[in-house]
Amino acid sequence: MIGCSRCDRRAVIFQRHSNRHLCKRHFIEDFERRIKLAVRKFKMIEKNDRIAIALSGGKDSVTLTYTLAKLYEKRRDLELFAITIDEGISNYRPPTVEIARKVAEQLGIEHVVVSFEENFGMTLDEMVKRGDKKPCTYCGVFRKYLLNRTAREMGATKLATGHNLDDETQTILLNFLNADMERMARLVPQRVQEGLIMRIKPFRYIYEKEVVVYGLLHNLPMDFEECPYSYFPVRASVRDFLYEFENKYPGRKFSVMNSFEKLIPCLREMYPQIDLNRCERCGEPTPKKVCQACKLLEELG
Template identity: 70%
Template sequence: MNCSYCNRKAVYFQRHSGKHLCRKHFVENFLKRVKRSIRKYRMVRRNERIAVALSGGKDSVVLAQVLKTLYGERRDIELHAITVDEGIEGYRPPTVEISERLCRELDIEHHVVSFRDEIGLELDEIVKKGNRNACSYCGVFRKYLLNKKAKEIGATKLATGHNLDDETQTILLNFLQSDIERMARLVPSRVQKGLVMRIKPLREIYEREIVVYALLHNLPVSLEECPYSREPVRAAVRDFLYEFENKYPGRKFSIMRSFETLLPCLWEMYPQIDLNSCELCGEPTPRRICQACELKRELGLI
């Protein structure tokens, strides 16, 4: 099958548009949509120092490469990468190596922070010691360390690799769980003191498109799934959306557009509150003690 725009051989069929795309037009379309998202939400402005949350997985690797492609020649834009080593035997070491290799190839300064050094225990040890599931600890500590390191290096933005599939799953999951306040926080309405503003340049890119982009650019990526990744409710939502999108292409975009239409109402119903500084570590929190310190105290680490 030939490309819908030229006579070159197509490498991808874009189901929501009904077009076949060759390598050149696939990459052009991909980057165009990323730039459109960045402009829409004013993710990147002048004189930015952007920290990329780089796990070594397909999403974060593609994100780092795309940001380098778009802003590598800009003298006022500086890119860094932060990799969090949770301490998951057999899973995390290879992805840290992938991240280090990518940063060398892209000439991006790489920072690695570990649970062992910053929290006091690796995740494998935490799971054995604690009484919660691994994701409860990992999610809190990862966000804590990413924000802390981003501030240390003077980052003005923290870029994450969330894609269209991730975002629509989260929107629907929050709706089904009646957690509308959390839904309102998916897109911050303003900068908060002590919290590096997060941006999601890939939020309108399908997961499968990210895989194709990585393959076309021969990027070093890990496709391994975290051994602790067990979220049955999210998995059910993911499978439902996959089948729905497969039957009715473009419906994930419809979910995203509906969410964006509701955003002003969500922000009015649940305005962002001013954050305090944690009394133990100084990191931002809506309470006296941040969630990371609460978990460390629960584990007997402080």
């Protein structure tokens, strides 16, 4: 038996970045401490917030929903509710929608399911057959569209997503490799925009592996199925590179995140947040005259 580095209990995880073995109690304390650190540092949760949680039913969103409910359930000035987007992916989405329903019910959180078919007249499966764009293009645009619109209509002040340290460092490095500094600047919004709900990412300092361990320790439903449409050749290469680099030099993902955060003031000065317009067709916020969702719907006929 390997003991905890902080007490005599059995360790449940080895943190390579800290070179510590941690028992269940001390791992949970450390996990939740880093969430609170991110929340305080970026003022993710403030007084009288009504927070929408993007609950897909996958491991990250389920763990995020549970953790936010646990950490902030005693805050009477806060409200939490969950939004699940049903894209309409046969044999993949139905089980996770059911997981989302059960989790929200068990936590006593208001929950709404919003579907592509009801809002756009077709499922993602049908969009892929009809259109010529990659599945992730349709999914990404329409998911963001529905999440923001639903959160706003339900009175949310923040929209929490389950993006973890692995996700964020991949995105940072991808933007850097693509020389897309403007997109990188948008990773941390500068101010609230009318019609656009501010996104927050409480897991930005949490490794994906730690999310899984925390969920398993709390007996949360863990769905590990890969979306049948997920195919990111460039992102996969970046993911594998970061994995190997982290494995050889533990803590490098924190280094990437720290470097990015030091650049935030410069990025904000170089790329100030532009004012958004209202889409001429649907009224949703967009930097152009017509939003990307409406353009894609037009292409799909």
